[in-house]
Structure formats: C-alpha cells, structure tokens
Amino acid sequence: MARHVSVLPAEVIELLDPRPGQVFVDGTLGAGGHARLIAERVGPTGRVIALDHDPAMIVLAGQNLAGLPVTAHHAGFDQLREVLDSLQIAEVDGVLADLGICSDQLDDPARGFTFQNDGPLDMRLDPTRGVPASRLVATLPERELADLIYRFGEERHSRRIARRIVERRERAPITTTAELADLVRSCVPRGRERIDPATRTFQAMRIAVNEELTALDMFLKLLPACIKLGGRAAVISFHSLEDRAVKQAFRDRAVWRPLTKKPVTAGEDETRDNPRARSAKLRVAERIAGGDP
Numbered sequence: 001m002a003r004h005v006s007v008l009p010a011e012v013i014e015l016l017d018p019r020p021g022q023v024f025v026d027g028t029l030g031a032g033g034h035a036r037l038i039a040e041r042v043g044p045t046g047r048v049i050a051l052d053h054d055p056a057m058i059v060l061a062g063q064n065l066a067g068l069p070v071t072a073h074h075a076g077f078d079q080l081r082e083v084l085d086s087l088q089i090a091e092v093d094g095v096l097a098d099l100g101i102c103s104d105q106l107d108d109p110a111r112g113f114t115f116q117n118d119g120p121l122d123m124r125l126d127p128t129r130g131v132p133a134s135r136l137v138a139t140l141p142e143r144e145l146a147d148l149i150y151r152f153g154e155e156r157h158s159r160r161i162a163r164r165i166v167e168r169r170e171r172a173p174i175t176t177t178a179e180l181a182d183l184v185r186s187c188v189p190r191g192r193e194r195i196d197p198a199t200r201t202f203q204a205m206r207i208a209v210n211e212e213l214t215a216l217d218m219f220l221k222l223l224p225a226c227i228k229l230g231g232r233a234a235v236i237s238f239h240s241l242e243d244r245a246v247k248q249a250f251r252d253r254a255v256w257r258p259l260t261k262k263p264v265t266a267g268e269d270e271t272r273d274n275p276r277a278r279s280a281k282l283r284v285a286e287r288i289a290g291g292d293p
C-alpha cells in the first residue's frame, strides 16, 4: 500500500480539466494518486501516459491503478519527447508534473533521502543510474560543495559545512545519512526556525544528485512542442528554486496563457491532514501558440 497522499488533488483536476477520450501525461507518476484521478476523468477511451525515474514507484503505482487506462514508463520527464515518439503520439491534451519525491521514497531509510532514520547516503531517484550522494560528498572539491549547498539549499552556512565535510572525509568517509546530518548540525546554529539545520543541506544534495533543476529546465523547454493548442500544463513545486523556473517559463506569452495568476496553495484542511502540502505551489498554463521544436 502506498503511503503518499497526493497534494492539491481537486485543484489539479479542476485546472487541468481532463475530459473523456483525452490523452494526458503524468510526468511524475509516484504512487499514482493524480494519475488515477486523471484516468478516471479521461475514461476508457482516453489514456494517461505516466513517467517515473524510480522503478520502485512504478511497481507501487501499478497496484493502485489496476484496470485504469494508464501506461507507466521508466523514464525522466525530460525524456517526454522520446517517450511520446516511441508511442507515435505528436501532442497530448495536458501534462502534469508533481515535483520532488513521494512519502514512500522519503520514509524508506534505504533510499537515503531522510535524516530521521539512518541509512546509506544515496538519494538517487533512479538507483539504476547516476552517482549516490556519498560519492559527491567524497569527491567534490570544497568550493564546489559549498557552491552547491548554497545554490540548491539556499544555506547561508554553506562554506562552513563544506569545510567540515572536507576535514571529516580526510579522516573517514561519510557514508550514512546520520553522519552527514550530525556533521551539519555540529556546525550550523539551530536558529529561531523550527526546521532541522540539516534540512537545507539534504535538499541541496538531493537536487544535485538527481540534477533536478536541469531536468526541470529541459522539461519546461520541451513542453510546448508536446501539448496541443488549447492543451494545459500543470506543475506542482515544493521550493522556491523550482517555482521560480516554472513561473518564468509560463510567463512566455508567445506560448502560454497562465490560468493561475498566483500559485495555488493548499487550504488549512489539506495542510492539517497532509503536512507535505504546506509548501506545494501549483501553476497551470494553457498553450496558446508556439511549440516549434
């Protein structure tokens, strides 16, 4: 059973407005919550093409989607064009991307995303490729470590953390989530905010390991050529770096008509039941022109 609870479900469906017979892409299948809602709307004559980097999520979502018109592909959303070409589909009626990771991935200590429980310092969304966070921590020069923690974690103490990582790795490698979290806590003051001082460094490492912002930029660039005129794109982001990129892309009035002037956020009822929804920001736009590859 999946533990992940989809964010902003009613808002996504209202703004994407899937109709019977239409073809949609869910670029981040996850536990399949949004894909299920879209599939129920497009019905048996429609289709949902779902992508996920993580083979484990494809298996998990499969259990949630039996009997629905959803086909899952092990691919990054930056490979959307290749997936559509392989299915001989030129354009679809709408695309959703719900960025980041699922609760099921976060809660599994073996994946290395969380510092709540100790586990290997991995953080790869797709464990079949790329390099784990432990390798970045072991090999990047101090300056590069500091830059990535500053840029992707918006962490003011990035230089101090990078220096401590380098000092520590000269004695012994940092291979677990608890080791990295303790190291960050030992050199970053807790401050007045309630969040754990390791949160920003973990966010930065995850973004770097999975090249998340590069993938998002590529996806936003290829979207117009994959969506029909009048079709819609919806992106849910969880931190300011992602939201900034989405806002910027949808600002291109030669291609998009924004359907959300400000990002849509979760109401009190939803955030009470699903704390993850607190930082979710949904932006939706309709393709009105452009789209030449």
Ligand SMILES: C[S@@+](CC[C@H](N)C(=O)[O-])C[C@H]1O[C@@H](n2cnc3c(N)ncnc32)[C@H](O)[C@@H]1O
Residues within 6 Å of the ligand: 004, 005, 006, 007, 027, 028, 029, 030, 031, 032, 033, 034, 035, 051, 052, 053, 054, 057, 075, 076, 077, 078, 098, 099, 100, 101, 102, 125, 215
């Ligand atoms: C927040 S979850 C999606 C949850 C889903 N909307 C639901 O309702 O269950 C994000 C999912 O996207 C996947 N993912 C993240 N970045 C990706 C990328 N660049 N390409 C494909 N999948 C990605 C993650 O593996 C994760 O399963």
